Amino acid sequence: MVTFFKNRSVFEVVIIVIISLSTIFARGQINHNQLREKMIREQLMARQITDPSTLKAMRLVPRHEFVPPDMQVYAYSDSPLPIGLKQTISQPYIVGYMTQILKLKDNFRVLEIGTGSGYQAAVLGQIVDSVFTIEIIEELALRAKNKLSELGYNNIQVKAGDGYLGWPEKGPFDAIIVTAGAEEIPNALQHQLKEGGRMIIPVGPHNGVRQLVLITKKQGKFKTKEVMAVRFVPLTRTRN
Ligand code: SAH
Numbered sequence: 376m377v378t379f380f381k382n383r384s385v386f387e388v389v390i391i392v393i394i395s396l397s398t399i400f401a402r403g404q405i406n407h408n409q410l411r412e413k414m415i416r417e418q419l420m421a422r423q424i425t426d427p428s429t430l431k432a433m434r435l436v437p438r439h440e441f442v443p444p445d446m447q448v449y450a451y452s453d454s455p456l457p458i459g460l461k462q463t464i465s466q467p468y469i470v471g472y473m474t475q476i477l478k479l480k481d482n483f484r485v486l487e488i489g490t491g492s493g494y495q496a497a498v499l500g501q502i503v504d505s506v507f508t509i510e511i512i513e514e515l516a517l518r519a520k521n522k523l524s525e526l527g528y529n530n531i532q533v534k535a536g537d538g539y540l541g542w543p544e545k546g547p548f549d550a551i552i553v554t555a556g557a558e559e560i561p562n563a564l565q566h567q568l569k570e571g572g573r574m575i576i577p578v579g580p581h582n583g584v585r586q587l588v589l590i591t592k593k594q595g596k597f598k599t600k601e602v603m604a605v606r607f608v609p610l611t612r613t614r615n
Contacts, residue, residue, distance in 0.1 A: 411437075509538035
């Protein structure tokens with residue numbers, strides 16, 4: 376290394392350093408983009424995630440920005456990842472599946488319970504007009520809020536609090552997504568759905584396998600359908 380620089384001018388050394396740094400930087404960028412494309416092909420398109428707006432959104436949102444630095448190399452792998460405070464960011468396939476099933480339109484208002492890293496909210500924010508998301512762990516809510524504004528997602532409102540009762544002041548919503556496992560369907564949430572609205576929520580026993588339940592509201596009545604077995608961190612409640 377020392378002999379390499381010995382007979383070169385300062386100017387040459389500076390140029391070499393700049394070129395090396397930009398190569399390293401460009402490689403990092405290319406990797407994330409390439410890994411994200413691979414995720415889209417192998418984890419989503421190969422498994423019946425075909426909705427163009429879901430695929431487009433997940434192609435655009437930099438998932439690696441939403442995981443802790445030491446997890447970034449795994450950001451596009453086929454699994455959930457720890458985000459600190461005993462919480463996780465969902466597996467890409469689950470994010471794709473839950474997003475697709477909501478049949479989102481660009482003029483929708485969407486409520487999310489369980490902001491976590493903010494990744495799912497960002498995916499929703501790419502597709503719809505406005506997203507409202509609630510996170511019970513204040514530190515995570517704050518982190519997600521900062522990350523989302525740093526990345527320029529200005530159609531997403533993050534609130535720290537218990538999402539069990541929804542966000543009635545901002546409702547009713549065209550779609551509701553709950554990204555923590557509930558023991559039963561929270562009544563208040565269903566009632567914040569608009570006519571024709573859809574809600575997706577993991578329901579089942581604490582710490583066990585739950586069912587993703589799709590709820591649709593038609594002519595004022597709720598229809599429920601179990602669509603997939605899943606594992607999720609629990610939906611917790613604040614003690615009153
Ligand atoms: N959607 C997230 C992952 C969610 S993990 C993402 O894209 O990263 C589930 C999250 O739900 C956790 O952060 C947990 O703290 C939160 N949570 C659990 N119970 C909650 C409640 N009652 N209200 C709001 N958030 C809750």
